[in-house]
Amino acid sequence: MVAVIEQLKDHLNHAVLGQPDLTHELLVALIANGHVLLEGPPGIAKTTAAKALAGAIDSRFQRIQFTPDLLPGDVTGSDIYQQETGQFSFIPGPIMNDIVLADEINRAPAKVQSALLEAMGERQVTVGNHSYPLADLFFVIATQNPIEQEGTYPLPEAQLDRFMMKINLGYPSASSELDVLRLVRQQDLHKTLSGPNTSICTPADILQLQHQALSLYMSESVEEYIVQLIMATRYPERYLADTGKETRLIEFGASPRGTLALDRCARANALLSGRDFVTPDDVRRVALPVLRHRVLTTFEAQAAGLSVDDLLKRLISHVPAL
Structure with missing residues (x-):
């Protein structure tokens, strides 16, 4: 299945230039x-x-x-x-x-x-x-x-x-935009000559990758780290008190569904990275896209010009990996 993952990565990165975070x-x-x-x-x-x-x-x-x-x-x-x-x-x-x-x-x-x-x-x-x-x-x-x-x-x-x-x-950046310009022009030039798209894998392959991700090893310390990140979105004052700043910045934190999503996405990130175990870096890598739409900021945070991503980055930096 490693070959399937690499082929999917190459296919998406070739089709969508200048957006590596999106494809990943x-x-x-x-x-x-x-x-x-x-x-x-x-x-x-x-x-x-x-x-x-x-x-x-x-x-x-x-x-x-x-x-x-x-x-x-x-x-x-x-x-x-x-x-x-x-x-x-x-x-x-x-x-x-x-x-x-x-x-x-x-x-x-x-x-x-x-x-x-x-x-x-x-x-x-x-x-x-x-x-x-x-x-x-x-x-x-x-x-x-x-x-x-x-x-x-x-x-x-x-x-x-x-x-x-x-x-x-x-x-995208200026260099990536230039690559996009050239790629689209080349595709338009040879559109009539291009053959049918060839699929890389089947739905069964994806289902197997999903099962494989769930079977990766995750230590208790990483599980605790996931839970502490979720707790930080619900009770930020416990983690930001040492900053000396107003801590009532989050109205509602992430739900238990967010905990499950963070676990699954960290496992998927580890699999895409070629490992059979999950690390705190995997959790941090996916924390923003998993949590940003599950956290509601207060009026004070909005008035201070703080976005959800700003608050989540601050919390992530203050939650130690066990």
Whole structure:
């Protein structure tokens, strides 16, 4: 399986230039068996990354463009009356695929967003009186644009907590942007000559990687470190008292679901790093994308210009690894 991991890394890094954190954290979320929310300005390869990942796996991929007029049945599917038989039959929606790209998820109203809750949390959809299981490899990649607020519906905390990771994206460097320019020009030039995409692995390979990550060794001290990081988001005054600054900066800390997500993502990071054991560095590497959407800051923190990432970095630096 080491070869599969390396091929996935190379494929994503070649398809998405200048975003190494994005490609790495996408693979972490995939192997950790969770869903991911990508947030960043338009045109920085969020959709490209999702399509590249789906293309590397011999899987069923579907993109859903979220709009204000979308209905829950447009996502989950619905019962349609068949005049020939006089009965209703279930027509699957786009959510019934292996990898689903929920593009601009914050443009859909709350009813449509909540339609994803059961699917993401329980891996099934319920239409009428029947529940339908989703694919074994069910991976949601949602995107949202933080710039435009008009005509959008912010995701509630309960929905955000369903995402294992939230990845914040910025613009690439000048050298990376030059590489992107040349790569896209070359692709457009040879578009008619290019052959079909060749998949690197199958859903069964990904499921095996997920199982392998869960079987990695994690010492009790690393488990305690994960729990202490979560406790620090709930009771920051216990860890920041020595700074002499106002410590009431966090309104709500991470939930137990955040503890489980930090454990799974640390294991996936260790597997991607080629190790069969988890270290505190693995936990620190994934802490920001796992926790940033699970922590609510106070008005005092916002007034002081402190972002969630600033507070989490401060807490991480004050929580010792046991």
